[in-house]
Each structure stands twice: as C-alpha cells, then as structure tokens.
Amino acid sequence: MKVVLQTSWNTAAAWRAELLRQAPDLEVRLWPEIGDPAEIDVVLCWQPPPDLFAGMRNLRLIQVLGAGVDGLLRKVPVLPPVPIARLVDPVMAQRMAEYCLYATLRFHRRFDLYERQLAQARWERHQHLDPPEIGVGVMGLGAIGSTVVRVLRQFGYNVAAWTRSPHPDAEVPVFVGGEGLPAFLARTRILICVLPLTPETASILDRRVFEQMPRGSYLVNAARGEHLVVPHLLSALETGRLEGAMLDVFAHEPLPKSSPLWRHPKIFVTPHTAGITNPRTATAVIVEQLRRLERGEPLLHLVDPARGY
Ligand code: GLV
Numbered sequence: 001m002k003v004v005l006q007t008s009w010n011t012a013a014a015w016r017a018e019l020l021r022q023a024p025d026l027e028v029r030l031w032p033e034i035g036d037p038a039e040i041d042v043v044l045c046w047q048p049p050p051d052l053f054a055g056m057r058n059l060r061l062i063q064v065l066g067a068g069v070d071g072l073l074r075k076v077p078v079l080p081p082v083p084i085a086r087l088v089d090p091v092m093a094q095r096m097a098e099y100c101l102y103a104t105l106r107f108h109r110r111f112d113l114y115e116r117q118l119a120q121a122r123w124e125r126h127q128h129l130d131p132p133e134i135g136v137g138v139m140g141l142g143a144i145g146s147t148v149v150r151v152l153r154q155f156g157y158n159v160a161a162w163t164r165s166p167h168p169d170a171e172v173p174v175f176v177g178g179e180g181l182p183a184f185l186a187r188t189r190i191l192i193c194v195l196p197l198t199p200e201t202a203s204i205l206d207r208r209v210f211e212q213m214p215r216g217s218y219l220v221n222a223a224r225g226e227h228l229v230v231p232h233l234l235s236a237l238e239t240g241r242l243e244g245a246m247l248d249v250f251a252h253e254p255l256p257k258s259s260p261l262w263r264h265p266k267i268f269v270t271p272h273t274a275g276i277t278n279p280r281t282a283t284a285v286i287v288e289q290l291r292r293l294e295r296g297e298p299l300l301h302l303v304d305p306a307r308g309y
Pocket of ligand 1 (some may be wrong): 067144
C-alpha cells in the first residue's frame, strides 16, 4: 500500500519511522516528494495544502492525523470523493482530559490567584467550594468530551454536557442544542469547550454565552481558537462576568507575541498542547485502519463532511 504523509508540524520523520516500525510493508512517501500521484492509495495529513490531492486518481482514503478535521475541510475546497477519517486515539483523549482536569483544579483551588500572589510574596488563603458544588460544563461529548466528563466525575465535580444531539446513555445530564444552552450555562461555573469546529460552532463562545453563566465563572478552550470571540472574552473578564480563562488554541497559531492574551493577568495561555498527537499510539490506530482498508472491512471514525466532524 502506498501512503503519502503530510504534517504541518515538523514531525513527519517521526511519523514515518513509527509507521514503518509498526507496518514494515507500507510504502510511505513524504509530501511533497510523492512520485506518481496516481499510485497513491492513502493520504495521512494534517492541514494539507489544497493541491496535495492533485492527480491522485486511485486514492482510497484520507486519514487525518488529528482529532479535528476542520483544517482539511476548510483548506481544501474540493476534496476527492473518498472516505475521510479523523483520528480517535484513546491516549490522546486521556491527554485532553488531563489538561481539562488541570484547568478545573486550577480554577477550583484558586491556583490562578496564588500564582498572582507569588509575584507580591503575599500570604493569603482563599476559601473554595467542594467539587460537588462546582458545576463544570463540557461542550462536546464525542471521544474527547466523554473522556473529559469521566475524568472530572472521578474527582467529584458536578459535570454536565452540552451537545448537538441527545445522548441517552450519557453518565451525566446532557443539554441539547440551542434550547438546552441557557439551562446548561446557568449551572456552569467552569465551561470547557472541546467541540469540533463547524460553521455552527464557530464563534460560539461569545458575549451571549458568558452573560448566561454565573458571575465569576471560568472558561477553558481546548478545541479551536475560532470558537472564541476574543474581544467578548476580554470584556467579560473586565466586568467580572468571567474570573479567568485557560486557552490552548487560537485563530492564529503560533499566537503572535503582540497578542494581549499573553499578558492578561486572568488568562493562562498554553501553546496548543492539550492533546498533542503521540505518533506511537496514533500509529497503532492508523495501522488498524489501513488493515481494514486492505481487507475491505468497515473503516473507523469516518467523517461526514457536510456535518463537519
Ligand atoms: C488537534 O488540535 C487535533 O485536532 O488533533
């Protein structure tokens, strides 16, 4: 099987080494040195350039190397008519959950305040609630969201989720769609976004959302920068509607040095690190996918391009 590998991180060599270690029979060509495009069976990519698929007449699968496929769907206006799959790696979901747990503990236990007190050598203790008294609201209940929910529940937080469609088997209350949003926000002190980026969810974290949360709430965005309306966040922090935010993702990455987000005392910025794809564990998932393709078996984690995830 002939596979083209393209990543916009500088990890292509590590991916190739891992692919060949786990599936020595693969022929892995690194973009842009792909030889004859008509020979290619599968593309493994992350935010590909729009011309990557040119001439791939015999392509059978596009496997994205990340959880979100927005980078592919938005960058390549006309995609070849082949199945598209996203990467669902339980290890990555666990990493995302660790990030969200850290953010939740940080705000719940007021480490944000203690960090500011450090600079002034100020010894001042702050009361805090117990986890069952803290409503944590997780937006998105897919592979990542449900792992986040499970981990936060293990720590006793009062977790609920907000999704587009009902999840009757969920282990927490689920609020659905526009109708469910006000009640979801009213009970949420710590709002965690792990939604896919689609036209419906772009700019969803805006003034209207912040205004429906209890005063002094917190925002954690580990999904995509485009979910957040930054000026609305800054004014919500200004008025005290929000008390803090932890942001891992930005509309422009790397976040420019001139961004006010870096220096804001109530914002904690991390460099898109919540759930870095691990080539070793992710390759195991991808190799399983390629074997399924070879054997003509149902493929895993297919994306509906119209739905956007
Ligand atoms: C990273 O942001 C991903 O979608 O995997």
